Amino acid sequence: MRRNNDHNHAEKVKGNYIEALARAISEQTHDVDLKVPEFTGKSDADAFIEWLDKVECIFNYKKYGDLKQVMIIESRLTGFALIWWNNVQQARRTVGYRPILEWWKMRRELKERFIPMNYGEVAFGKLQSLKMGLASLDDYTDQYYLLEAHAQLYETEQRVSRYKSGLTKKLQEATTLQPVFCLAEIVQLARQANELHAQYRPPVPTATPAAPAILVATAPLTFVLGNYYGCGKPGHQKRDCPAFARKAVLKPRSLVDLTAAVSSALLMNEPQWVGLIVRPITYSLRGAILHIDTGPGLKIEDTLGIEMENYNKVAESTNEFTQLPFKDGKIMLPDWTSEIASVLWFPVRAIDNRLARGTSSGLERHGNISDPICYIFVLLKHMILICRTVAVHFTDPxxxxxxxxxxxxxxxxxxxxxxxxxxxxxxxxxxxxxxxxxxxxxxxxxxxxxxxxxxxxxxxxxxxxxxxxxxxxxxxxxxxxxxxxxxxxxxxxxxxxxxxxxxxxxxxxxxxxxxxxxxxxxxxxxxxxVLQRPVLDPCLAVGFLPLPSGGLRVGHLVSMRWRVERLKDFDENISSPDNDEVLYEVDANQENWMIAGRKRGHVSLSIMQGSRIVISVICVPLVSGYVRPPELKLPNIGEANISCNPAGPHLVCVLPPALSSSYCIPA
Structure with a gap:
């Protein structure tokens, strides 16, 4: 009896093995033509939804398990998407959770990250404003179905009324003659009405040499006969002519190009040479006159002379100039500049009587925001008039x-x-x-x-x-x-x-x-x-704690820590409910760092002298090399009341990502 049971068990195991082998062979044959596309993580919700739909179709066909589905998607993530997913898995391990191994959980995380929260509202707004216009009925219908799927519009009455409101006026009138109960019916009715309009469109008579005038006189008003618009075929409207459409998009070519020769800033309140490149393209400048006028705050120093040189010799520094007279804002161009590109140099002074103001080193200055952009108006007078406005940037040294x-x-x-x-x-x-x-x-x-x-x-x-x-x-x-x-x-x-x-x-x-x-x-x-009396006795000290001994690497989580210590007792005379709270903010370059933790928040710090607290924020370096680390700021406390001891590093070294070996996923 026992021998028979063992034999039956062996047969059952063998049968299961053969069935699993057959399933594996079947799945291998399915992998021939179907392959999950790559996903880079670009901020395009429509592209992500299309990619996710393809993935769902492939998984439904192949019947993979959750673990294999997750491994396949991980192998197809590249770029930012791969870095983000590795950070999600690492963050779960850091707080004690196991990594995600189920496809439905991974799909949920992907949707929360790459589909905006207001995506449905935006899609519904596009659906509300969708009109057929001059597009074909098929194009309008395809676009409507796409936006309807994104907006998740399922009620039949709304679908029918929304599709009908976007049709042309003639198709709307045709579809109101018959009651409809679903979207498919109104789409079919609109197609029949569109074909009916095309079928009963008045025919276009053919012109003959015997009676061309009668044909033109009896032609319908909705068509134009005898005007070909460059295509050689009569019987269509002007807007439908392909030759006219091509002509409409062509832009007239400029005859002369007038641009500034200097792109960086010039000195304020000092006479500076301003260069103007005069480049004839398909026009001769022989005998041309150039009028120059400056905007407010600019003055042309005409007593210092006007110079002109060959544009091709500017880089050679040959110092071969032609002195030109300048009178009443007019310059007569020499004959040698009529066919070649040249540079006109004229001295300009930007006048600003305001005194420059210095700032504290703690206040960031984003570029030359306060520096003026002055404008020079140029008019080239010849057989034609060419007007240009040239912008010139002036700044203090x-x-x-x-x-x-x-x-x-x-x-x-x-x-x-x-x-x-x-x-x-x-x-x-x-x-x-x-x-x-x-x-x-x-x-x-x-x-x-x-x-x-x-x-x-x-x-x-x-x-x-x-x-x-x-x-x-x-x-x-x-x-x-x-x-x-x-x-x-x-x-x-x-x-x-x-x-x-x-x-x-x-x-x-x-x-x-x-x-x-x-x-x-x-x-x-x-x-x-403007000097202010410095605070010689700061109340807080902020110190940057040492980084991990393993170093920093692109794409790996790192904990940045700062120690905040109170150097003296808080003034008891100042009554405030937030005396024992400190507002902190982490400032980092978004191109170099990704903040995985809270960038801004409150921490409790006792008002007694010697109280300490450590603020820790999880960061992810995005680029390799020597970069400036994130900085901890205390917005509600003046900089004079903060002592940086020990001071944070000026730059930190970030290593490139480790090389990863490719592997194959068994079918």
Missing amino acids: FHVTTRVADKCNEGTFLLQVILHSQVKATSTIYDAWLDLQSGFDHIGKGNGRPTPSFFPLVISPFSRAGILFGISIGSGTTGDEVEELHKGSILNIIYGITGDRTIGAHTPVVMESTTSEVKEQEFLFRSSL
């Missing part, structure tokens, strides 16, 4: 920021003045001094000037340099005249500049020297600085 480099308890501190070069030229600082406002004094006998051996100081294009001033809190300068002259401190910079006028800012234009001695030009730049 430096943008000044300040920070307190060191503070002492005796009421003295070191003020670091940082000069940010704003031009694409090399600047040389020859002297600098600071006229302090009331309430501040200079330390020592320097009279507001650094050590003479510090100068000259060379600043490269778009770089920065710092100057230190020793300042003490005192009575400062007295006198009503000085107080009325400026309410803040004034930074004075004696500088020179060396640049190429074909690139941007350059040495200001001057009259030719009559003597043989050539002296390098020096210019004065002044900036207003």
Whole structure:
């Protein structure tokens, strides 16, 4: 009896093995033509829905298990989608959850990430505004079905009324004659009405040499006979002619091209050469006159002369110029410029009497937002008139920021003045001094000037340099005249500049020297600085804790930690319900880092001296190389009340992603 049971069990196992083998062979044959497409994670909800529908069709056909479905999708994710999915799985492991191994859970996560929350509302809005217009009925119907699926419109009455409201007026009138109860019926009725209109459209008679005038006179008004519009075929409207459609999209070609020769900023309040490229395309400029007019805030220095040179010789620096007279805003172009491209150089001064203002180093300055964009109006007068408006960017040579480099308890501190070069030229600082406002004094006998051996100081294009001033809190300068002259401190910079006028800012234009001695030009730049009495006793210290010893790698989660410590007891006289809470905010470059945790929130910190708390945020590096790490900020606390100890790293090294070996998924 036992032997028979063993035999039956062996036969059953063998049968199951044969059945599993047959199923595997069948699935292998199914893999010949069906393959799951790749998904890169681009922000296109329609493309993602189409990709997900294809995946569902393939899985329904192949009958894969959940684990195999998840593994197949993971192997087809690339780019941002792969990095995002790895972060989701790693985040679940970090908090103690097992990774996702079911396809329905993975599909839910994909939908929540790549389909916007208002996707249905946007699709319904597009469906509401869909009109047939000049499109064909088939195109309108296909677009309606697509938007209806995205908007998930299932009620029969809404579907019928919405489809009907988008038809043309003639088709709407035809479909109202017969009652319909579903969308398929009204679509079929609209197609029959459209075919009926096309069938009973009045025929177009053929013109004969015997009676061409009668044919034109008796032709229906809805058609045009005898006008071919370039296609050679009569009997259609002008808007339906393909030759006319091609002609309508053609743009007239410009005869002369007038563009600016300089793309970077020029110096403010100094005469600068402005270049204008004059390029004839299919037009001769012999005898042409150029009119130049400047907008507000600009002045042409006509006493310094006008120069013109061959455009092809600008890069060679041959200095072969033609001096041109400039009178009443008019320039007569020489004959040699009639057929070739040339560059016209004329000196312009941008006038701005406002005093530049420095800012604190903690306030970010996004580009040259306050720098003006001036406009020059050019009119080329010949047999035709060509008008152009040329935009020119002017800026100050430096943008000044300040920070307190060191503070002492005796009421003295070191003020670091940082000069940010704003031009694409090399600047040389020859002297600098600071006229302090009331309430501040200079330390020592320097009279507001650094050590003479510090100068000259060379600043490269778009770089920065710092100057230190020793300042003490005192009575400062007295006198009503000085107080009325400026309410803040004034930074004075004696500088020179060396640049190429074909690139941007350059040495200001001057009259030719009559003597043989050539002296390098020096210019004065002044900036207003408003100094405030520094807080010599900060109340909080923020320190950046060490990074993991394994280093950082692209696509891997890393925990950034900061320690916040209270250096002194909170002022008990200030009554506030939020005394024991600190608002924090993590600032990071979105191109380099992805914040996986909370970027902004409140943490509890006792008001007693010595209280500490550690703020931890999960981040993911997106690029490799040396990048600036995320920074912790306390928005509700002034920067003077925060001491950075230890200071955070200026740059961190991020390694590229590890090489992954490809593998095959068994069928």
